[in-house]
Amino acid sequence: MTTAPTAAAPAAGTTTPAAGTARQVLRRLRHRPSAVLAGAVLALLVLLAAAAPLVAHLTGQDPNAFHDDLVDSARGGVPLGPFGGASADHWLGVEPGTGRDLLTRLLYGARISLLVALGATAVQVAVGLAAGLAAGLGNRLADTFISRLTEVMLALPMLILAIALTAVVPAGFPRPLLLILVIGLLGWGGTARVVRAQTLTLRSLDFVAAARLAGNGPLRIARRELLPSLAAPVITYAAILLPANIVVEASLSFLGVGVKPPTPSWGQMLSTAQTWFRADPMYVLLPAGLLFTTVLAFTVLGEAVRTALDPRESSRLRVGRTRGGARSRKERTP
Amino acid sequence: MTGFVLKKLAGALLVLLALSLAVYALFYLAPGDPARLACGERCTPQQVAQVRDQLGLNESVFAQYGHFLQGLVAGRDYSAGTGTLHCDAPCLGFSYQNDRPVTELLLDRLPATFSLALGALVLWLVIGVGTGLLSALRRGGLTERALTVLTLAGTGTPVFILGLLLLMLVCAYLQWLPFPTYVPFTEDPEQWAWNLLLPWVTLGFFESAKYARLTRSSALETLAEDHIRTFRAYGVGERAVVTRHALRGALPPVIALSAVDLGTMMGGAVLTESLFGIPGLGKTLIDGVRVVDLPVVTGVVLVTGVAVVLAGALADLLYAVADRRVALT
Numbered sequence: 001m002t003t004a005p006t007a008a009a010p011a012a013g014t015t016t017p018a019a020g021t022a023r024q025v026l027r028r029l030r031h032r033p034s035a036v037l038a039g040a041v042l043a044l045l046v047l048l049a050a051a052a053p054l055v056a057h058l059t060g061q062d063p064n065a066f067h068d069d070l071v072d073s074a075r076g077g078v079p080l081g082p083f084g085g086a087s088a089d090h091w092l093g094v095e096p097g098t099g100r101d102l103l104t105r106l107l108y109g110a111r112i113s114l115l116v117a118l119g120a121t122a123v124q125v126a127v128g129l130a131a132g133l134a135a136g137l138g139n140r141l142a143d144t145f146i147s148r149l150t151e152v153m154l155a156l157p158m159l160i161l162a163i164a165l166t167a168v169v170p171a172g173f174p175r176p177l178l179l180i181l182v183i184g185l186l187g188w189g190g191t192a193r194v195v196r197a198q199t200l201t202l203r204s205l206d207f208v209a210a211a212r213l214a215g216n217g218p219l220r221i222a223r224r225e226l227l228p229s230l231a232a233p234v235i236t237y238a239a240i241l242l243p244a245n246i247v248v249e250a251s252l253s254f255l256g257v258g259v260k261p262p263t264p265s266w267g268q269m270l271s272t273a274q275t276w277f278r279a280d281p282m283y284v285l286l287p288a289g290l291l292f293t294t295v296l297a298f299t300v301l302g303e304a305v306r307t308a309l310d311p312r313e314s315s316r317l318r319v320g321r322t323r324g325g326a327r328s329r330k331e332r333t334p
Numbered sequence: 335m336t337g338f339v340l341k342k343l344a345g346a347l348l349v350l351l352a353l354s355l356a357v358y359a360l361f362y363l364a365p366g367d368p369a370r371l372a373c374g375e376r377c378t379p380q381q382v383a384q385v386r387d388q389l390g391l392n393e394s395v396f397a398q399y400g401h402f403l404q405g406l407v408a409g410r411d412y413s414a415g416t417g418t419l420h421c422d423a424p425c426l427g428f429s430y431q432n433d434r435p436v437t438e439l440l441l442d443r444l445p446a447t448f449s450l451a452l453g454a455l456v457l458w459l460v461i462g463v464g465t466g467l468l469s470a471l472r473r474g475g476l477t478e479r480a481l482t483v484l485t486l487a488g489t490g491t492p493v494f495i496l497g498l499l500l501l502m503l504v505c506a507y508l509q510w511l512p513f514p515t516y517v518p519f520t521e522d523p524e525q526w527a528w529n530l531l532l533p534w535v536t537l538g539f540f541e542s543a544k545y546a547r548l549t550r551s552s553a554l555e556t557l558a559e560d561h562i563r564t565f566r567a568y569g570v571g572e573r574a575v576v577t578r579h580a581l582r583g584a585l586p587p588v589i590a591l592s593a594v595d596l597g598t599m600m601g602g603a604v605l606t607e608s609l610f611g612i613p614g615l616g617k618t619l620i621d622g623v624r625v626v627d628l629p630v631v632t633g634v635v636l637v638t639g640v641a642v643v644l645a646g647a648l649a650d651l652l653y654a655v656a657d658r659r660v661a662l663t
Contacts, residue, residue, distance in 0.1 A: 157598045164635045167623040247492045277506035288495045
């Protein structure tokens with residue numbers, strides 16, 4: 001449909017050189033301070049999110065328990081005390097209006113954010129792999145149909161469709177699962193395109209031809225011959241998808257169509273935070289900072305993984321050294 | 335060239351048809367009874383049955399889709415008790431909430447969305463193209479570093495975080511501006527602009543990182559081409575080389591991407607509209623979803639689809655006009 005280049009798409013039609021063993025990749029990652037830092041931040045976040053019930057238990061706080069005594073009802077529910085009501089009991093203060101413990105709510109919010117983003121990425125990768133392989137290995141009709149569908153999926157604004165879809169699903173359906181499915185089933189276009197391009201290139205290589213001549217069917221070829229070579233580009237692409245999915249989940253929650261209260265989520269907090277700008281700035285800054293840090297760390301780590309898997313490519317984020325950016329215009333248009 | 339245009343248009347039409355089918359299937363065959371939704375909570379079963387009859391929900395699925403398409407192209411009539419209720423083409427049905435024709439409702443909301451998108455477009459073109467071009471000319475300089483930061487921030491920040499922080503800083507703390515409320519252009523152009531300033535900055539800044547990168551790579555590519563070298567060799571001044579020749583070669587992808595982004599925004603920049611309370615299409619969608627007003631939701635999705643598909647086709651055409659090599663392939 002459109003030929004406008006997108007920054008997120010890796011160069012189509014190039015084969016990735018052997019990525020090396022996982023150990024080599026890890027070693028390359030370890031030599032990048034930014035990757036190590038981003039990885040450490042994310043490891044901490046995942047650990048804290050996983051241990052959210054434990055933290056709740058240790059601090060003795062229930063994320064959904066109201067504390068009317070901690071907010072100033074005369075001033076509309078502003079937390080009592082400085083820094084949003086931070087105290088020995090409530091380390092990061094309490095939520096304005098309700099007095100719920102902010103630390104545990106943020107951590108439970110992190111669980112939702114990570115769970116939905118990881119799940120959605122997995123669905124996107126699975127569907128994208130299937131579609132891309134089918135297009136790359138199938139006959140011309142299948143290829144045309146799938147490629148066309150992929151283009152449409154890529155062009156349609158995901159957020160609008162996702163919002164609309166949440167309207168038609170019955171209220172009883174578990175929300176996190178719904179978000180995973182909606183984001184996953186709408187966002188597989190990019191993976192499919194990358195996989196198809198890669199498959200087309202690989203298909204003409206000798207080892208695939210040999211496998212075909214040996215009498216293997218397309219399914220077996222896809223599994224045995226293609227998947228190992230597809231791993232590097234797919235992982236790279238998934239690393240781009242993951243932070244994007246975190247943003248989508250936060251956006252949907254922000255708009256009020258994400259997970260339902262009282263389940264905490266960062267986006268939801270930010271949408272209620274608007275009324276507390278002056279009275280309780282911490283309530284704005286904490287979820288915003290956490291969301292920003294998480295997305296940034298995933299982005300940086302994703303870039304590092306990309307360069308570690310394919311050392312020929314330099315980072316897209318370091319603008320000055322981009323090589324991929326100077327691709328010829330002919331390459332970008334079909 | 336004509337063949338190319340026709341082919342693109344036919345493709346766009348096909349996509350739209352498929353989209354209408356998908357939208358119809360999703361929203362009218364989904365679990366939940368449209369008649370009950372349309373009628374409201376307190377309807378008796380008889381009233382629900384009556385509404386079902388009025389909406390034509392007793393017909394076969396294919397007949398319903400046929401009527402839906404017919405309504406889009408030629409308008410349709412609903413039987414409303416004694417008389418009939420006519421819905422002009424393009425008919426998207428009537429809102430469950432207030433029984434207004436959805437088409438009318440959406441047209442009402444379009445100016446707000448358009449205002450937002452237009453201002454943001456100007457900003458991202460100025461900031462994006464400016465930064466991109468500067469960094470292409472002075473490689474390794476300050477602009478390049480600024481662009482790196484811009485890119486990092488742009489990819490890492492959901493648009494509503496930037497908007498929230500701006501609101502907090504500019505409106506709540508510094509109090510340079512009051513909290514924005516949308517004022518239509520036709521009412522008071524000056525207030526319109528002041529109230530849209532923050533949304534424009536938010537959306538424009540958010541998008542400009544992408545444009546800066548695109549402009550940069552595109553300009554670098556053009557500057558490396560033979561004819562530019564020839565111009566320089568002939569002694570054409572650097573300023574003329576850049577503004578008259580390099581920029582011209584660098585802009586087509588930027589224009590094409592702008593067309594696509596504008597198309598997407600015509601369906602509403604949902605987050606920005608929702609954050610700043612701009613009564614545009616995106617806000618309509620959110621409000622519609624909240625009360626499960628299916629005709630409004632389908633309406634916004636279809637309008638978005640049309641805008642995106644048309645913008646995509648337009649982008650392809652612009653590309654082909656700017657670069658004849660494309661049309662030939």
